[in-house]
Structure formats: structure tokens, C-alpha cells
Amino acid sequence: MYGAVKTAKLAWAMGDVGLGIMVWLNMVAIVLLYKPALKALKDYEEQKKQGIDPVFDPVKLGIKNADFWEKEAKPDQEKVS
Numbered sequence: 001m002y003g004a005v006k007t008a009k010l011a012w013a014m015g016d017v018g019l020g021i022m023v024w025l026n027m028v029a030i031v032l033l034y035k036p037a038l039k040a041l042k043d044y045e046e047q048k049k050q051g052i053d054p055v056f057d058p059v060k061l062g063i064k065n066a067d068f069w070e071k072e073a074k075p076d077q078e079k080v081s
Helices: 002-049 067-080
Strands: none
Touching: none
16 A cells, blocks of 8 residues: 555656646747747737738748748748739
């Protein structure tokens, strides 16, 4: 009986540590992504005010290393133009 109780306590303690690590990693990610996310939101709202269908363009926003979106945005812009 002692082993079963001890194991459950250890399992909960390990779960608590794992959850704590995930929280810290997510907080770091939120801090790093805060500025690009706000830029994208402001650009989206501006496009909506202009009455156009919003298109995400990372080059226009100065967001680097968004290779997929750089390729994806070009065909959409050609259709709109």
C-alpha cells in the first residue's frame, strides 16, 4: 500500500513540475510574439476600415522568417490587384 500512495504523490509532483515548465515557456513565447501580433492586428483593422478583404503580408509589417506567408500572400495580392 505504501508504494501505491508514494507513486501517486510522485506522479502529481512531476505533473506539477511539467505544468510549471510549460507555463514559463508559454510566457516567454508570449513576450517574444507580442509586438508582431500587435502589428498584424493593427494592419488587419486598418484593412477592414478601408473596406478591403484583409490579407496578411509579413513583408509589409516587417516580420522576418515568415517564408510560408511570404509565398502565400503573393498569389492573393495578384488576384486583388
